[in-house]
Amino acid sequence: MTPTREPDPSAAPHLTPQPQASSADPVAVVGARAPKRWLPKRVLVTASAAATPHGRRIVERVQAAGVQDVRLLRADRLPPLRGEDERATYALAKSTLAVVTSPPSARTLVPIPPSADWRLDLATGCPAHCQYCYLAGSLAGPPVTRVYADLPEVLSSMDSHVGRGAVTTGTSARHGEGTTFEASCYTDPLGIEHLTGSLAATITHVGTHDWAAPVGLRFTTKFDDVTPLLDLPHGRRTRVRFSVNSAGPSGGERFEGGTARVRERLGALRRLALAGYPVGLTIAPVIPAPGWQEAYGALLDDVAAATADVPELDLTAEVITHRFTPKSREVLLGWYPATKLEMDPEQRTTKRGRYGSVKHVYGKETMADVRSWFERELAARVPASRLLYFT
Ligand code: SF4
Numbered sequence: 001m002t003p004t005r006e007p008d009p010s011a012a013p014h015l016t017p018q019p020q021a022s023s024a025d026p027v028a029v030v031g032a033r034a035p036k037r038w039l040p041k042r043v044l045v046t047a048s049a050a051a052t053p054h055g056r057r058i059v060e061r062v063q064a065a066g067v068q069d070v071r072l073l074r075a076d077r078l079p080p081l082r083g084e085d086e087r088a089t090y091a092l093a094k095s096t097l098a099v100v101t102s103p104p105s106a107r108t109l110v111p112i113p114p115s116a117d118w119r120l121d122l123a124t125g126c127p128a129h130c131q132y133c134y135l136a137g138s139l140a141g142p143p144v145t146r147v148y149a150d151l152p153e154v155l156s157s158m159d160s161h162v163g164r165g166a167v168t169t170g171t172s173a174r175h176g177e178g179t180t181f182e183a184s185c186y187t188d189p190l191g192i193e194h195l196t197g198s199l200a201a202t203i204t205h206v207g208t209h210d211w212a213a214p215v216g217l218r219f220t221t222k223f224d225d226v227t228p229l230l231d232l233p234h235g236r237r238t239r240v241r242f243s244v245n246s247a248g249p250s251g252g253e254r255f256e257g258g259t260a261r262v263r264e265r266l267g268a269l270r271r272l273a274l275a276g277y278p279v280g281l282t283i284a285p286v287i288p289a290p291g292w293q294e295a296y297g298a299l300l301d302d303v304a305a306a307t308a309d310v311p312e313l314d315l316t317a318e319v320i321t322h323r324f325t326p327k328s329r330e331v332l333l334g335w336y337p338a339t340k341l342e343m344d345p346e347q348r349t350t351k352r353g354r355y356g357s358v359k360h361v362y363g364k365e366t367m368a369d370v371r372s373w374f375e376r377e378l379a380a381r382v383p384a385s386r387l388l389y390f391t
Helices: 053-065 086-094 151-156 189-196 198-208 262-274 292-307 326-335 364-381
Strands: 042-045 069-072 096-100 145-148 179-182 215-221 238-244 279-286 315-321 349-352 358-361 385-390
Touching (some): 042 053, 053 069, 053 096, 145 189, 189 198, 189 215, 238 315, 262 292, 279 292, 292 364, 364 385
Parallel strands (some): 042 069, 096 145, 179 215, 279 315, 315 385
Antiparallel strands (some): 349 358
16 A cells, blocks of 8 residues: 555544453453454654654554555644544544654653653554543644654663652652653553554563663553563563553443453453563542442452462552543533533632642542542452552
8 A cells, every 4th residue: 555645634533343242250351352453544644754764664554454544744744633623623633643753852751750750752642532531631732643753762762861760769669660661641552552563662672671770661551452562571671550440330431432441451451460561550530429439349359350360460559539620621521522521620629739730639538538448448359459659
């Protein structure tokens, strides 16, 4: 197939159909379904990206995946991706993959507490449709997924940060993780891995490079296509966390469109743990709707069932309650006007950041209840897990 410059203004997210699972047991469903794979409607490749070896490999991958509309641009500027209204712009952007080179800001690493010492962006944007998406309001412009073709340059920024940092490096609680790099701040890197190969290259780099001090790569995902990662020389230096939520009519999972189902993510976690990866749970966003204790209790029981017989299991947990900002609320209500997700500032407590930023979080009493419940139930139901933080 030859890449073209033909425009195609039509846009609709296209996701591969998934057969239905028949079992509630996360262990039993491993391998029962095809993994969730996004197929963009169009791929735009900037001139500089097309000139890189990694960019050219991405073009080969998207063509092999069956993308018909691959456009090689003459310059490095992406064409405007705006539809007639907010919904049309959203649909157009969410069905587009842009292959670009990284801006200098992506190679200037910044701290990212409480997750890791440094943020490492392999891409920005995500093709999924979560109604609480934490990217809403964080990234400017239409939500196009942009992957960086100059991956070696991005990875080369890591060396000068090793041995530095304040989240894990030199801390008493988490120093064992080494200097940590978080690759999922602005994307879901596994959700686009079948098209990019960037994650496998990064895991291999972290696992085999001669570092000046211990290093840890971390990322979190709502996808399950882990087969290409299983045999990589990861050296137990990459922790893969699965972002999971409660199921059921009031559960958080119902707000997650275009992702693998939670039980499939747990099956993927199990496979990675059996392949020797340190793994983790990002339980987020916790929504204490009526019946939440039963719903999250069932989730923890599923985690225990999926990991009970994994030898040398290294399993962490991060628990993040639902929150929103005025900006993210506005963006999300534009994208998902009929959402049933509660985003009422009146029902929340306002938290102010260092530079006057506003965040709407649950009240003090609710936060204390949720925190003590997770501390107790994680220890009781998934005793092999280690809680890293609650927020
Ligand atoms: S998977 Fe994560 S990044 Fe992607 S839409 Fe959902 S919340 Fe946003």
